Amino acid sequence: MTEDHSELSLCPNCGKENLPMATRCVHCGSAMESLFTISGQTQLPDEESEDSLPDIIEEIRNDPALQVPTEPEPNPEAQPVGQGDEPTLPEDQMPDWLAKVRERAQGEEDAIGGLVSGTIAMDAARSEEGTAGVEGEFNAWINRIREQSQQETSARARQLPSENEDSDQTPEWLQRIRALRPRPEDEITHEIKTTPTYLDDLPREWTDEALQELRRQALEEEREQGTEPLPDAGLTAKNEELPTEPGLEEPNVAALEEPLLGETEFHNIPEDEEEFLEPVPAVDLSLQPDVEAEKSAEEAVEHELVAEEVEKPNEVVEQEILQQESIQANEPIVAEPPVEPEVTETPKQLPLLEEESELHPDEPEQESEEEEQPEDSAAVPPDLLLLRDQQDRANLLASLIEQEGRVTAGKQVIRKPSGRAGRLVVALLLLIGLIVSILIGPAAIPTDTPKSLPALALSDQIQTLVENDKVLVVLDYQAATSRELESLTAPLLAKLVTQGAQLSFLTTQPSGLFLAQSLLEQAGLPETTPVDFLPGSYLNLIGWAVNPTISATGDELVKVKNLYPFKLVLLVSDSSDNIRGWLEQIAPWIESLRFAAVTTQMEAPVIAPYFDSGQLVGYSAGVADGNLGAQTSFNYRAYRVGLLLMLVMLLLGMISKGEADAIRKEEERSE
Amino acid sequence: MKRLLPLIVGILSGLVVLAAMFFIPLGGGILGVVLNWVIVVAGVALLVAIASLVLTHLRFVANGKKGFLLSLVLVISFLVTLVFGLLSGVDNPVFLKWVGAVIRPIETALLGLVALVMMSAAMKIFRERGWSALTVSFGVSAVIFLVLGLGFLQNLNSPVLNQVITFLEGLPMIGARGLLIGIGIGLLMMAFRVLFGMEGSGND
Numbered sequence: 107m108t109e110d111h112s113e114l115s116l117c118p119n120c121g122k123e124n125l126p127m128a129t130r131c132v133h134c135g136s137a138m139e140s141l142f143t144i145s146g147q148t149q150l151p152d153e154e155s156e157d158s159l160p161d162i163i164e165e166i167r168n169d170p171a172l173q174v175p176t177e178p179e180p181n182p183e184a185q186p187v188g189q190g191d192e193p194t195l196p197e198d199q200m201p202d203w204l205a206k207v208r209e210r211a212q213g214e215e216d217a218i219g220g221l222v223s224g225t226i227a228m229d230a231a232r233s234e235e236g237t238a239g240v241e242g243e244f245n246a247w248i249n250r251i252r253e254q255s256q257q258e259t260s261a262r263a264r265q266l267p268s269e270n271e272d273s274d275q276t277p278e279w280l281q282r283i284r285a286l287r288p289r290p291e292d293e294i295t296h297e298i299k300t301t302p303t304y305l306d307d308l309p310r311e312w313t314d315e316a317l318q319e320l321r322r323q324a325l326e327e328e329r330e331q332g333t334e335p336l337p338d339a340g341l342t343a344k345n346e347e348l349p350t351e352p353g354l355e356e357p358n359v360a361a362l363e364e365p366l367l368g369e370t371e372f373h374n375i376p377e378d379e380e381e382f383l384e385p386v387p388a389v390d391l392s393l394q395p396d397v398e399a400e401k402s403a404e405e406a407v408e409h410e411l412v413a414e415e416v417e418k419p420n421e422v423v424e425q426e427i428l429q430q431e432s433i434q435a436n437e438p439i440v441a442e443p444p445v446e447p448e449v450t451e452t453p454k455q456l457p458l459l460e461e462e463s464e465l466h467p468d469e470p471e472q473e474s475e476e477e478e479q480p481e482d483s484a485a486v487p488p489d490l491l492l493l494r495d496q497q498d499r500a501n502l503l504a505s506l507i508e509q510e511g512r513v514t515a516g517k518q519v520i521r522k523p524s525g526r527a528g529r530l531v532v533a534l535l536l537l538i539g540l541i542v543s544i545l546i547g548p549a550a551i552p553t554d555t556p557k558s559l560p561a562l563a564l565s566d567q568i569q570t571l572v573e574n575d576k577v578l579v580v581l582d583y584q585a586a587t588s589r590e591l592e593s594l595t596a597p598l599l600a601k602l603v604t605q606g607a608q609l610s611f612l613t614t615q616p617s618g619l620f621l622a623q624s625l626l627e628q629a630g631l632p633e634t635t636p637v638d639f640l641p642g643s644y645l646n647l648i649g650w651a652v653n654p655t656i657s658a659t660g661d662e663l664v665k666v667k668n669l670y671p672f673k674l675v676l677l678v679s680d681s682s683d684n685i686r687g688w689l690e691q692i693a694p695w696i697e698s699l700r701f702a703a704v705t706t707q708m709e710a711p712v713i714a715p716y717f718d719s720g721q722l723v724g725y726s727a728g729v730a731d732g733n734l735g736a737q738t739s740f741n742y743r744a745y746r747v748g749l750l751l752m753l754v755m756l757l758l759g760m761i762s763k764g765e766a767d768a769i770r771k772e773e774e775r776s777e
Numbered sequence: 778m779k780r781l782l783p784l785i786v787g788i789l790s791g792l793v794v795l796a797a798m799f800f801i802p803l804g805g806g807i808l809g810v811v812l813n814w815v816i817v818v819a820g821v822a823l824l825v826a827i828a829s830l831v832l833t834h835l836r837f838v839a840n841g842k843k844g845f846l847l848s849l850v851l852v853i854s855f856l857v858t859l860v861f862g863l864l865s866g867v868d869n870p871v872f873l874k875w876v877g878a879v880i881r882p883i884e885t886a887l888l889g890l891v892a893l894v895m896m897s898a899a900m901k902i903f904r905e906r907g908w909s910a911l912t913v914s915f916g917v918s919a920v921i922f923l924v925l926g927l928g929f930l931q932n933l934n935s936p937v938l939n940q941v942i943t944f945l946e947g948l949p950m951i952g953a954r955g956l957l958i959g960i961g962i963g964l965l966m967m968a969f970r971v972l973f974g975m976e977g978s979g980n981d
Contacts, residue, residue, distance in 0.1 A: 533897075556931045556939075558946070585877070586884035617880060620873035624881075633870060642816030649809020652801055686957070695801075707926075711949035715957060718950060730928060746927055752896050753923040759900030760916055766904065 532758065536751040540744065549743040551729065560710075560717045561731035564702050564724030568598060571673065573606030578672045580679070580688070581613040581622050582643065587680035587706050592625045594704045594726050595678045599629035610672070611635060614643040614684070625678075644687045651695040669696055674723075677703040682712035689721045703727075784974050791972050831855055921945060 114123040119136035128138050557565070571577065579599065583591050602609060609631070611622055622637040640646050651669055669675070669692070679685050685703050693701055700723045703713055707728025716722045729745045794811055797804030834848035842848075858876065865872045899919060906912045924930065925945065930938055970976040 533893075556934075584884060585881040586888040588881060589885060616867075617877075619867060620877035621881075623870065623873055624877065639867075641820060642812070645812050646816055648812055649805060652805040652808055711953045712956065713953075714950035715954045728926075730926065748892070749923050749926050752892075752899070753920060753927075755896045755900045756916060756919055756923070759903045762900075763903035763908070767908075 532755075536754070540747050540751060543747040544741060544744040546743065547741070549741055551742045558727075558731055560714070560722070560725045560727070562724070563717070564598075564704075564726050567674065567700065567702055567723045568601055568605070571602065571605055571607050575607045575673045576671050577602055577607045577609050578669070578675045579609055579611050580675060580677050581611060581618040581625070581637070582615060582677065582679035582681065582684050583618070583621070584615065584680060585617055585621060588621050588624065590706055590729065591678055591680060591704055592621075592628055593729070594731065595625060595676075596628035598676070598704065598726070599625070599631065603629070603631065609635070611637040612640050613637055614640050643684060644691055648691055648695075651692045669699055672699060675699060675701050677701060677705075679703065680706050680709065682709040685709075685713050685722075686716070689716050693721060787971050787976075788974060791968060827855075922949075 115126050115128065115138060116122070117124055117131035117134060117136060117138065120131060120134040122131065122133045124131050124133070124138060130137055579595075599609065611626075613619060613622060615621075616639070619637060619639060622635075623633060626633060626635050647669065675688070677685050677688055682705065685705060689701055693699060701721065702723050703725035705713060705725060705727050707730075710725070710727030713722060713725055713727075717725055729742065790811065794808060797808035797811070801808075831852060834851050837848040838845045838852065861872055861875075867873075899916075902912055903916065922945075925942060930942060967976070
């Protein structure tokens with residue numbers, strides 16, 4: 107029947123789209139007629155519709171059937187309904203059904219019905235009467251309001267001159283203040299830029315601009331009311347506890363409304379809060395003569411306001427005001443120190459603060475937040491409440507900003523002690539002990555020190571030698587072991603010499619030539635003692651040992667190579683391999699030849715089996731076997747100290763390993 | 778042929794020496810001659826080694842390689858000793874004392890360092906290798922023989938203790954016997970490998 111809802115209807119006035127059900131355009135406010143369009147009906151032009159509507163109403167009004175029967179006035183222009191509905195079309199163009207309807211209407215007097223026609227006539231008469239009554243009442247109500255307003259204005263104007271004659275004895279200034287205080291219907295809101303509010307919704311400090319604006323508003327109101335100008339006095343705050351700056355004007359009601367706006371429009375934008383930080387010019391009380399009077403008036407106003415708030419009777423309040431006035435008249439007025447915000451900045455400090463804010467832009471926000479921290483959280487708007495997490499993060503940010511640029515110690519890497527220092531100290535201590543034991547001087551081995559069996563066997567073999575027995579001494583060692591071997595060999599050589607044995611020296615090492623000199627010197631032998639160099643060691647003697655006939659061919663041959671005349675071959679060697687070669691390659695070919703050895707303690711275990719098998723008649727190895735006599739070049743003390751240090755180091759290694767294992771197990775257990 | 782000739786030479790030398798050992802005294806002369814060849818060849822090899830050493834360090838000095846100063850010291854020492862020995866002779870007591878005065882403290886110091894290194898190794902072996910049969914046996918045996926080496930227990934003159942000490946001192950001989958037997962078996966196997974041409978030394 108109506109248009110499809112999915113299609114938007116266009117406003118006939120502005121042409122913009124509207125909802126299909128809209129009766130008025132949401133853009134221009136004009137009426138929307140599309141709701142009442144009938145499907146299939148062509149939209150007539152507005153002029154035609156406007157012209158046709160009064161005609162219909164006029165026809166209805168002129169319909170005699172709808173006329174009130176009490177009105178006998180005949181309307182000469184009145185026509186029957188059928189006449190009124192006379193078509194403008196000629197009869198030849200009139201449809202048949204319409205012609206029939208008109209004929210029937212003419213034939214019948216009341217086509218609608220008598221009951222309906224009466225009801226309609228009554229409704230029409232009532233509507234005309236009601237319309238006239240409502241309009242009259244509305245106009246009367248408006249007139250009454252205007253008259254009442256004029257009366258109140260005039261009464262207020264008349265009230266001021268007669269204030270001294272007030273029976274309630276209200277002071278003049280109080281009356282003026284009351285008159286100045288606008289009522290809610292008379293409130294004129296002026297947009298005065300005031301300082302932001304504090305916890306109690308009232309500004310603590312007023313700027314000069316705000317005060318001047320306040321004075322200007324008061325004067326304007328007075329001019330409008332046609333009264334004489336009032337002295338500067340203002341309302342302060344609702345609460346009595348609020349302090350006032352001495353010499354400062356009180357804000358008007360508009361200013362008092364600002365805190366309310368401040369509550370609703372509160373935000374944490376620091377830029378706005380910087381207004382708090384504007385320096386308030388210092389007011390010199392001595393330069394303002396009416397400061398005390400104003401202060402007393404302010405205090406009285408405050409009491410008055412408080413009294414009104416608690417709805418005390420006016421008489422009681424005025425009595426209290428009078429009492430306070432009498433008290434203030436007797437007592438010197440002391441300027442009440444203004445209550446400063448929690449964090450106050452003096453004008454001198456403000457530039458510093460601005461500099462800090464430039465350096466640390468986040469700090470003012472935090473400081474303002476700190477300023478706004480309520481003493482009583484219940485009186486603080488919810489926007490001011492900070493979560494604990496937010497507070498912690500703010501504190502953390504503040505601390506980070508404070509530490510910015512400072513030289514701080516870097517993260518110290520915890521290094522586990524490597525133990526190098528400790529080991530170095532231990533090694534140094536041990537070395538120092540060893541060096542000291544060496545520096546003390548030589549210490550011979552005690553004579554009562556028990557000898558080893560090979561050493562005893564060697565000693566016995568030497569004892570068996572008689573005078574002119576030939577002994578071949580083979581020097582086969584390096585300079586590194588010369589001290590140890592020479593200390594063992596020299597006593598043996600000395601003993602052999604004392605027994606009258608003939609010594610022949612043979613060396614298989616190139617270094618043996620100069621080492622033999624040292625040995626001979628220690629043994630007390632002359633340096634001219636011949637020492638033959640035998641290249642190839644015992645391999646060079648295998649042929650001579652295998653074929654003794656070679657050596658028998660002539661005495662001009664090297665006499666050392668003929669091994670048969672020797673009773674004993676003393677092998678002074680630091681190599682068990684060389685000793686083993688002598689014993690395995692030479693000894694089997696010469697059964698009459700006995701072999702003995704002087705070697706290092708390190709090599710002694712290897713040649714021990716040869717002693718056990720009888721291939722060696724005896725051997726002396728190590729320092730412990732050197733107790734054959736006084737040995738000036740040997741330091742038995744240093745030798746013992748060295749062994750002791752070795753033992754200590756070995757035990758330390760075991761202990762440290764055990765400790766490391768214990769620590770590791772403890773850590774594993776703790777984990 | 779390049780590989781076969783050394784192999785044939787090695788096999789023949791071994792067989793000749795072995796035969797000479799079995800046919801003594803007839804083979805004694807042959808054995809002496811062959812061993813002299815070995816000594817001469819070893820001496821020549823030593824000369825070649827010395828020449829190679831000197832040339833290498835001369836090359837280091839010429840190229841200015843890192844540590845060439847040490848090479849320079851080596852070359853200078855070698856040349857001075859060679860010249861001094863050729864001029865004065867190897868039997869000159871002054872020459873021998875001079876050489877001995879240099880070599881003896883150096884080698885003694887090196888041996889002392891070896892002792893310190895071994896001492897440090899004995900301390901570290903437990904930390905590096907942990908507790909194992911090898912390390913434990915090494916530590917225990919080292920401690921025992923170090924204590925015995927101090928001679929304190931021997932001075933007690935206790936018969937029982939002396940028997941224990943004798944037993945303990947005989948333990949190394951057991952090991953040495955096994956070592957010597959192993960060395961003998963190894964030499965025998967090596968000889969067979971050379972004789973049968975199984976040793977790869979001929980490749981060189």
